Amino acid sequence: MIRAAMIAALLVPAVIVCCVVAGLAYGWLRPERVRGRHATPTFPSRPAVTVGETVALIACRNGAGSITDAVTAARSAGVEVFVVSDGSTDDTVARAQAAGATVLALADNVGKPAALLRAYEHFGLGRRFRAVAILDDDVRIAPDFVDRALAQLGPEAVISVGRNVTWWPHERRWNPWLANRAYGYWNYQLIVRRIQSAFNVMNCISGSNSVYRTELLDEVLPTEPPYIVDDTYWVLETHRRELGRVVYAPEAVALLQDPVTFRDWYRQNLRWLWGTFQGVAGHRVGRHATRFDYAYVLLICHWLVYVLSGPATLWVLVLAGPGVVRGVLLLLVGQAGWLLVAGWRLGHRRLVLFLPLIVAIDFLYRIVMVHALIRTIRQPVVARCVWTSPGRLAVSARPAP
Structure with a gap:
């Protein structure tokens, strides 16, 4: 019985992930064979925007x-x-x-x-x-940020989302919270954000560095967001009202100041996730037959598997007895390989040295998600979108992106 439960704990998430990947691949390669109950929304064609x-x-x-x-x-x-x-x-x-x-x-x-x-x-x-x-x-955009963002702002696009890069100064080179955020941005933007942009199902944008057509801002800015994250409301309104496409501009780089303490890291992630879950509830995600809703439901399934896989993994390791060391090593080896790639691409070779801490923070993030869900149930909307930002670092020595 225990052996079967252990196998199921590992097999079910793997099957779900494989089904999602296979479905996305099939839709990408054979779009003519995929039929939806509703036609893909059509957006008005707008002229290109210049830097001027x-x-x-x-x-x-x-x-x-x-x-x-x-x-x-x-x-x-x-x-x-x-x-x-x-x-x-x-x-x-x-x-x-x-x-x-x-x-x-x-x-x-x-x-x-x-x-x-x-x-x-x-x-x-x-x-x-x-x-x-x-x-x-506290964001420093690259000199070509606007050019790169506008290059992706096609005729149907109304939001062009920049690429987040954590500012990781030398004097903070051993800060685990900066290491984790640098890796998290890279991993999320490489996979999730690119896929979502290709299918116009982006559920999260960079509120700190995005370019908006004024036609969109005329529609969404006058309404006070009922969520604790303003850009969550803007992107959900864009999709729900079919105001235009939301695209990712990976070449539009912006250096971000991110939390350097546990307190700031926890509070910021809690607010982001709280706003995300408020948006899911407030915009009734999953109750409309649209591509965006289908994609968001898949993402929610992924979140569920992600949260449950934490305690499931710990349970499997505990039951492994003498084999726990081997299980932990297998877990770390897989993560280490991806961290090596991330460190190489980001220019932070020391990133792999944070492996144990990043794994621990990853488990902690699941707790934040549960906390955010509880807060959403207790407070699904806010009267005013006001919050306290994390502490800022001195920027005198910050290099250009």
Whole structure:
């Protein structure tokens, strides 16, 4: 009985993954043989957008230590930069202006989406420009970021999502939270985000570095997001209302500041997942016969398998008795191979040295997912989309992407 349960714990997730991969491969190779109950949505064809028709918009609260760097990088990308200070009490306004940005200073902290809307309307960005790059105040985009993002913003696309790269400074080279996030971004964007972009089923975008057509922002910005993550609401509205395609621009690189402490890492991931689950509930994912819903249901199945595989793996290792060492080694070897590839591609060869910690954090992430689900059940919507960002690092020595 125990042997059968152990085999089932390993076999069921493997079968599900194989079925999903086989289904995606069949649909990719033989699309004419795949029939849906509803036709693929058609989107209006819009003209290409140039860099001169694009602007950068940054919402910032008490980001005096990083706003200069963010504005300078955005201006280096060839676009005009607008900053809205969301009730900042430090030198954010003065430093943003000194870096060359046009600034709107709000007296009160209204939250990122509300601040963005006020700046968008105050500066008339929807009338003056055709695309807006919405950036975080601690993000440094590459000089060709806007060019690369616009190259993917085809006639039917309304959002072009940049590629996240963790800023991992030398003085923090042994920080496990930065190591884990650098690996997580690389792994997720290499597989999930590229597949989702190809099928126009992207459920998650980079709120810190994405480019939006103003036609879309005119539709989604005026509504206060009912979720704790604003871009979750925007992307779900885009799909549900069939406003256009959401695409991934892997060559549009942005350096991100990520949490360096357990507390900040846990709180940020909890908020992201809470917002994701709020979106699933609020937009009734899985209750519509669309490609997006089908793909999202598959992703939810993957999440379920992922969460259950954690305790299942631990249970199998405990029951292995004397063979536990061999089981742990097999688990680590498989992960080590992928970490070696990630370290090579990211230019961080030391990444593989974090193997035990990354495996441990991966198990911890399952706890965060369960916590986020419980919080969603207790609070499926929020009155205001306001949160506290993780602590920022000094940026004086940050290299260009």
